[in-house]
Amino acid sequence: MKRSPWVSTLIAFVLALVAGLYYTWIIDPVExxxxxxxxxxxxxxxxxxxxxxxxxxxxxxxxxAQARLGLFSDDDPATTLxxxxxxRLAEGHHxxxxxxxxxxxxxxxxxxxxYVQTPGAIExxxxxxxxxxxxxxxxxxxxxxxxxxxxxxxxxxPVSTAPFELQSREAICDPTTQQPLLQxxxxxxRGVPLPGIEVLVVWDTGQDHFFxxxxxxxxxxxxxxxxxxxxxxxxxxxxxxxxxxxxxxxECEVDGGENSWGSWLLTFIQQSPP
Amino acid sequence: xKTRTRLLLGVVLGLLTGILLxxxxxxxxxxxxxxxxxxxxxxxxxxxxxxxxYEGEGDILLSxxxxxxxxxxxxxxxxxxxxxxxxxxxxxEADLEILNNLAIGLRSISPTAEIEAP
Numbered sequence: 336m337k338r339s340p341w342v343s344t345l346i347a348f349v350l351a352l353v354a355g356l357y358y359t360w361i362i363d364p365v366e367x368x369x370x371x372x373x374x375x376x377x378x379x380x381x382x383x384x385x386x387x388x389x390x391x392x393x394x395x396x397x398x399x400a401q402a403r404l405g406l407f408s409d410d411d412p413a414t415t416l417x418x419x420x421x422x423r424l425a426e427g428h429h430x431x432x433x434x435x436x437x438x439x440x441x442x443x444x445x446x447x448x449x450y451v452q453t454p455g456a457i458e459x460x461x462x463x464x465x466x467x468x469x470x471x472x473x474x475x476x477x478x479x480x481x482x483x484x485x486x487x488x489x490x491x492x493p494v495s496t497a498p499f500e501l502q503s504r505e506a507i508c509d510p511t512t513q514q515p516l517l518q519x520x521x522x523x524x525r526g527v528p529l530p531g532i533e534v535l536v537v538w539d540t541g542q543d544h545f546f547x548x549x550x551x552x553x554x555x556x557x558x559x560x561x562x563x564x565x566x567x568x569x570x571x572x573x574x575x576x577x578x579x580x581x582x583x584x585x586e587c588e589v590d591g592g593e594n595s596w597g598s599w600l601l602t603f604i605q606q607s608p609p
Numbered sequence: 610x611k612t613r614t615r616l617l618l619g620v621v622l623g624l625l626t627g628i629l630l631x632x633x634x635x636x637x638x639x640x641x642x643x644x645x646x647x648x649x650x651x652x653x654x655x656x657x658x659x660x661x662x663y664e665g666e667g668d669i670l671l672s673x674x675x676x677x678x679x680x681x682x683x684x685x686x687x688x689x690x691x692x693x694x695x696x697x698x699x700x701x702e703a704d705l706e707i708l709n710n711l712a713i714g715l716r717s718i719s720p721t722a723e724i725e726a727p
Contacts, residue, residue, distance in 0.1 A: 340615060347619030348626075355627015364636070369648035376641035379678065383644070383655070386675060390658040393665025403654070431666065 372406045380407065381419055385432050389395070392435035397442050402445075417549045433530040437548040441530030444551025483609035499532075499572040499603040501579055508587035508597045515584030515596040517560040517570060521547050523605045528556025533573035538566050542565065544573070562598075572603055645680035649694055652679060656691035657704055660711035669714040685715045 372383050384404070391400040404412045420436035499521060507518075517536060521529045530548025547558035562568060562584040570579045579601055587597035644655060656676065663672045676684040692708045700708075 339614065342617040343612065344619035347616045348623035351620040351623025352627040352630075353623075355624045356631050357627075359628055359636075364631075368646055370642045370651075371648065374642045376643060379643055380680065382675075386655070386658045386662060389662035389666065393661050393663075403658070406651075409674055429671075429683045498708025 368534040373408055374494065379466070384416060384419060385428075385436060388435040389432065391439045391442070392431075400439055401443070413440045413443035413551050416443065417551060420546065420549050430533065430544075434533065434546060437546045438531040441548035441551050442546075444555060498606050499575045499577070500606050501577060502602045502604045503600075504579065505600045505602075506585070506587070506598050508589055508595060508596055510589040510593075510595045512596060513596055515560040515562040515564070516598040517562055517568060517582060518598055518600045519547065519558050519570070520554060520573075520600070521556040521558075521572065521605070524607050526604075528554050529605065530555045532556075532558070534558055534560070535571045535573055536560050537569045537571070543602065557609045559598075564596075570601065621675070644678040647679070650698075652687075653691045653694045653698075653700075655679060656688055656711070657700075657708060660688075662709040663711050663714060664707060669718055672711060673715065673718070685712060688712045688715060 363600075372380070375383060384407070387400055387403045390403075391397065409415050416436050416438040417502045420433045420440065423436065424430070424433040502522075519534055521532050521534075523529050528547075530551075532547045533544055534547065535544050536542060543560065545558050545560050547556050550557055550559070560568075560570075562582070566583065568582040570582060571577065574604075583600050585597050586594045591596045644652075647655060656679070659672050659675045662675070663669065666672075673684050676687050679687050688708060688711050692705065692712065695705055695708055
């Protein structure tokens, strides 16, 4: 049987196609030199978000922080930041970083509708921010009148160092709670919940800490720690001299006669500076 | 058509199709890039954020480490490029001041204390 003369053409085509793909995918692939933050590897994205939070902790400019976070396709940045704060704390990153993330998460949690603050807020913020669309002209590329007023943006996040006092200590029996918790709610002198406050938990064989504001859905001043049965804990707000002692996980009876783990709810109020 | 012509036609069409597929239709997608590949405006904003954080933290070594993610150049050079970009693109005076403060902070440390990119 005589082979069609086009078979060799087809073979040549396939070989050349493979060669072309090899060249374009391996030898000289398309280089992405002008990428956007959203294309960053996950760990770099986390670093980027932590940097956004650190900048916010320094300048208190929420509009700018929101515009920066808007570069990432994330529908719920507050939850992402809160989770990131816990993750980085567990990974041994600096505590100030976790605190900054918690504060920004809480600030975002206070504002469920990002960018809707004042008329023109989006334009104002984005005028200082890069465009998320790759290849789109940068907003910085055209001369513009500086819109951003640096003075109000310098407002630091108000985290006072005044001492905290235990306002109430309550044993609670919540059947929805799967594990015994040490729950704290911390308010400032005006009764406003305080995020980003470090709480130390110490027991016979170890210690740990957590921050308020990492679960914005439960309140900005809320933080909790899971207790283990049979261990007695002592709790202290970082920097405070007051210790709350004899905190143990105890079973309690809920409606229907069933037993559940009880939790402690500790409420602290910041004292006015002397 | 001669055999050689047909082969040449196959090679040319195959190469063109391969290149078209590789560069245009199915280019390699970079979804896991690093900060060094960021576009100039994003790089500048990254440096600006580092400067803003430095204003509050006062930790120049931490700033240096953050800047190291932008590439192997010396951090001072990265900041200088950011300042040049910011000036060209009419950033606000406050932002320029932040960048300048970061540059000054970087000059205050030993050049041997550079930190490698992660």
